[in-house]
Amino acid sequence: MTKDLFEFCCRMGDNTLVLGQRVSEWCGVAPVIEEDIALANMGLDLIGQTQLWLGLAGETEGQGRDADRLAFHRDVWDFRNVLLVEQPNGDFGQTLMRQFLFDAWHLEMLKALQSASHDQIAAIAEKSTKEVTYHLERSSDTVIGLGDGTEESHARMQAALDLLWPYAGEMFTADAVDKAIAEQGIAPDPASLRPAYDARLAEVLGEATLVRPVDDFAHQGGKTGVRHTEHLGHMLSSMQFLQRAYPDASW
Amino acid sequence: MYAQMIKSEASQEDPEALKAFQDRIDAGSKIEPKDWMPEGYRKTLIRQIGQHAHSEIVGQLPEGNWISRAPTLERKAILLAKVQDEAGHGLYLYCAAETLGVSRDQLTRDLLSGKMKYSSIFNYPTLTWADMGAVGWLVDGAAIMNQVPLQRTSYGPYARAMVRICKEESFHQRQGFDIMMKMANGTDAQRRMAQDALNRFWYPSLMMFGPSDKESVHSEQSMAWKIKMNTNDELRQKFVDQTAPQAEYLGLTVPDEHLKFNEESGHYDFSEPDWDEFFQVLKGNGPCNTERLAARNKAWDDGRWVREGLLAHAKKKRNAAIAAE
Ligand SMILES: [Fe+2]
Ligand SMILES: [Fe+2]
Numbered sequence: 234m235t236k237d238l239f240e241f242c243c244r245m246g247d248n249t250l251v252l253g254q255r256v257s258e259w260c261g262v263a264p265v266i267e268e269d270i271a272l273a274n275m276g277l278d279l280i281g282q283t284q285l286w287l288g289l290a291g292e293t294e295g296q297g298r299d300a301d302r303l304a305f306h307r308d309v310w311d312f313r314n315v316l317l318v319e320q321p322n323g324d325f326g327q328t329l330m331r332q333f334l335f336d337a338w339h340l341e342m343l344k345a346l347q348s349a350s351h352d353q354i355a356a357i358a359e360k361s362t363k364e365v366t367y368h369l370e371r372s373s374d375t376v377i378g379l380g381d382g383t384e385e386s387h388a389r390m391q392a393a394l395d396l397l398w399p400y401a402g403e404m405f406t407a408d409a410v411d412k413a414i415a416e417q418g419i420a421p422d423p424a425s426l427r428p429a430y431d432a433r434l435a436e437v438l439g440e441a442t443l444v445r446p447v448d449d450f451a452h453q454g455g456k457t458g459v460r461h462t463e464h465l466g467h468m469l470s471s472m473q474f475l476q477r478a479y480p481d482a483s484w
Numbered sequence: 485m486y487a488q489m490i491k492s493e494a495s496q497e498d499p500e501a502l503k504a505f506q507d508r509i510d511a512g513s514k515i516e517p518k519d520w521m522p523e524g525y526r527k528t529l530i531r532q533i534g535q536h537a538h539s540e541i542v543g544q545l546p547e548g549n550w551i552s553r554a555p556t557l558e559r560k561a562i563l564l565a566k567v568q569d570e571a572g573h574g575l576y577l578y579c580a581a582e583t584l585g586v587s588r589d590q591l592t593r594d595l596l597s598g599k600m601k602y603s604s605i606f607n608y609p610t611l612t613w614a615d616m617g618a619v620g621w622l623v624d625g626a627a628i629m630n631q632v633p634l635q636r637t638s639y640g641p642y643a644r645a646m647v648r649i650c651k652e653e654s655f656h657q658r659q660g661f662d663i664m665m666k667m668a669n670g671t672d673a674q675r676r677m678a679q680d681a682l683n684r685f686w687y688p689s690l691m692m693f694g695p696s697d698k699e700s701v702h703s704e705q706s707m708a709w710k711i712k713m714n715t716n717d718e719l720r721q722k723f724v725d726q727t728a729p730q731a732e733y734l735g736l737t738v739p740d741e742h743l744k745f746n747e748e749s750g751h752y753d754f755s756e757p758d759w760d761e762f763f764q765v766l767k768g769n770g771p772c773n774t775e776r777l778a779a780r781n782k783a784w785d786d787g788r789w790v791r792e793g794l795l796a797h798a799k800k801k802r803n804a805a806i807a808a809e
Contacts, residue, residue, distance in 0.1 A: 250557075257551050257560070260567050261544035262779060264787025266575050269544070273568035280561045287557075301556045325790045378797040379790065386793025468552075475555040475613055482671045484555035484613070 237413040239294045240313065241420060243303070244456050246286025247314035250304055251465070252335060253279030254472055255322055264325055271371060275332070278364040285357045305476035309466050316455035317400035319465045323393065326379055326386070330393035333372035337433045338404040340365045341426040350418035373437045380441025391443050402451020405430070486539035486603045486627055487532045488694040489766070492705040493524030509710050514640040517583040525709055529639055530584050531600070532711060537577035538595045538602035540570045542776050546610045547619060555613060562659055563616060569652045576648060580641040596781050604762060605692050607770030608684065614667045614677035615685070620660015622689040622727065628653045629723050630693070633713035661730065668734040682731065683739045687757040693720040695759055724752045
């Protein structure tokens with residue numbers, strides 16, 4: 234059970250870590266100052282959530298690894314984030330579409346986790362829900378604004394959706410870890426989140442005048458760590474540079 | 485200082501109006517956007533506030549350079565929050581400038597074309613993690629020297645923006661110093677990074693105050709209008725007096741063999757920075773001028789479709805609302 238719980242916390246924490254890292258790459262170069270500030274806000278929330286999830290993961294594991302140890306001293310194969318969040322930022326439309334596709338899942342997940350049989354998990358979920366509710370509001374508004382904006386912005390948002398869609402399905406897949414965690418009453422069965430997700434997507438994409446791709450093919454391998462995309466290694470090589478180059482230093 | 489070498493404009497207006505205006509300033513009252521003001525006052529302020537705003541925005545880049553490589557989650561969050569604050573400062577300042585009748589878009593275009601400047605300091609590269617300490621400690625520290633007195637500047641919106649900004653800047657400085665402490669008391673490699681950062685940022689920080697302006701006509705007018713509160717030399721001295729003991733406390737060596745406390749004057753004696761280098765940086769020949777301006781231009785050009793898209797959507801929604809009435 235401990236191993237499953239550790240795995241689950243890493244999945245939650247690696248999602249927020251990797252996405253937070255991606256989002257903060259926008260710092261200083263967003264399309265308008267207001268977006269710069271908003272993206273930084275989101276990045277800050279996600280990094281904060283990472284500290285909680287990976288902190289709990291380390292505690293659960295009981296091997297003396299804290300959140301920083303987990304974030305900065307694991308290699309690609311030990312990361313458990315879904316493939317969606319490690320996808321490169323691309324243009325601003327891709328970044329916001331990725332955010333929306335993730336937020337819509339993240340919020341449903343967190344809402345369900347609030348009634349987890351595990352107190353610490355329920356507490357993290359409660360705190361995170363407030364933040365992620367706002368993330369989803371913002372990413373939805375932006376997807377709508379740009380989808381239903383100019384011809385160019387519409388085309389770019391549709392392209393972003395087509396590009397990222399094959400990475401959405403992984404969030405709803407389940408393996409032995411998910412089953413064990415669900416049986417303990419800690420987390421929901423991932424598939425159970427799908428109807429609410431689909432309803433949200435239909436609403437937002439409709440308003441955005443965007444078309445959901447018909448093919449629901451889903452790439453997999455992120456949350457199990459079996460096969461990440463090539464992008465994650467490059468991200469880690471910069472993110473973990475100092476910790477790896479100066480392993481005896483404290484910062 | 486985030487505003488350097490600001491030329492002030494002579495005013496051609498009616499001497500009586502000018503005198504009444506000066507009397508108000510001398511009496512310590514604030515000038516507000518709707519009040520009459522000399523054209524020179526308005527133009528000088530636009531230049532100064534605009535340059536200050538640009539500095540906040542371009543200033544995100546050298547520190548943004550290390551967000552993805554910050555060594556711990558907490559350091560990452562602190563740095564990201566700091567850079568976010570700088571974006572906020574840029575925003576308040578553009579708003580303050582807009583009250584003087586110039587749009588943020590216009591100011592942005594002037595920055596991107598190179599017509600308007602930003603502080604010379606942001607044309608220096610950040611090469612190690614210790615630079616995040618040095619920038620907070622020295623650069624935010626130097627900015628505070630100038631901005632604290634500007635809280636009492638005569639132009640209301642500018643003074644109020646400064647009050648908000650100063651609170652955050654002093655926080656940034658403390659965070660920077662905290663990084664320096666950690667580095668200076670760390671491993672040999674960390675100590676080396678800390679010393680190297682101080683070596684590279686010391687003189688560029690002194691340059692932030694601009695060359696001596698004791699006899700400058702521009703400064704005199706700006707000081708009379710209370711949009712400049714101290715001479716560059718006064719502020720530089722104050723900065724050195726504050727910073728030299730801090731360097732000593734850190735166990736680091738300021739790269740100036742002439743730096744020495746002068747018992748008689750009660751101040752530190754120190755060497756002037758290389759002003760030729762300063763003027764080269766202003767001319768565009770600093771180590772990072774090209775990259776900084778290119779990064780801002782790319783952000784602006786890449787963001788065009790986003791700004792246009794959001795604007796078009798807002799217009800559609802407005803029209804729909806009107807049609808529904
Ligand atoms: Fe600032
Ligand atoms: Fe600052």
